[in-house]
Amino acid sequence: MWYNMNMNYKKFLDKPFRLMSLIGCVYLIIMILMNVFTDFSYELSILPFSKTVSYAAEGVALALCVLSFILYTHHSIYYTALEILTFSYLYTGRIYTALFLTAILFVLLLIENRLISKMRLSVYLVIEVVKIALVIPYGVRSFFEYFGISLFSLATIGCINLLFRHAYEKKDAGEINLADYKFTDRQIDCIKETVVNNTTIKALAITHNVSESAIKKDLAHIYSVLGIDGKADLKALFIGYKFD
Structure with missing residues (x-):
């Protein structure tokens, strides 16, 4: 419980x-x-x-x-x-x-x-x-x-955002490599679309012509293999990652 x-x-x-x-x-x-x-x-x-x-x-x-x-x-x-x-x-x-x-x-x-x-x-x-x-x-x-x-607050927030983005771009993407995991092409695409475009499960199901439950199973498998709890952790894990 x-x-x-x-x-x-x-x-x-x-x-x-x-x-x-x-x-x-x-x-x-x-x-x-x-x-x-x-x-x-x-x-x-x-x-x-x-x-x-x-x-x-x-x-x-x-x-x-x-x-x-x-x-x-x-x-x-x-x-x-x-x-x-x-x-x-x-x-x-x-x-x-x-x-x-x-x-x-x-x-x-x-x-x-x-x-x-x-x-x-x-x-x-x-x-x-x-x-x-x-x-x-x-x-x-x-x-x-x-x-x-x-003007001051928007400029400050904008500059902070740029600093973080530059830091992420400089981050070594080799810290995690999808090639090290035996993910299917669909699972890799689920990771990419979730991290980059915040794509929903429904949209992913339509794109891959499968049921939403199949996408949910893919995501559950991804979370289990990577040792994370959900979507937020997935995004954090792949910050700055260069997808093909």
Whole structure:
């Protein structure tokens, strides 16, 4: 019984966006309750309909977090919830909270390489410009403070990401060699697609024209041979690995 509970716990931790969505739901429920009994989320606002905006944004974000918990492989749902909250906080004057969420979102986008295409990067920059424009009604000082801190934090996070990527590129890929293991071609492809593209079991099954249970068995075999517990460990093990 304890073993099964431990395995279920590890499986849950292997789905970070599901865990983040759960925490997001708890946070938003607390915020909505605080709004009901206080003016916490819109007490600093100087813009009209701030109360309506606050309730609507937190309600939509809560619904998206629930949906993200269910569809945890669709990370864009969680990103959308963060963006809605960020816009709401800027509109209602909670500028530093908005900055914090902007930094979190940027970290997640960098980790998942979501900004590598020109179109995605352009959309992201446009959204950030709109955010900056929302600070204008709060005065020159707030505008430059938000602009300066956001620029500084995004540049710092970006540089840290580059440093880590360079370190991984320099890492000796010979520390682990797939040729040393008797994996089938399909199992090797499962490793590559999981590590590089975060491909789901369903997508792998469709690609290889097999059942999802066959892919699950392949992954279970891979984890057993490599002595790891799941997807997160697999990704960590192959950081910087040069796949053919």
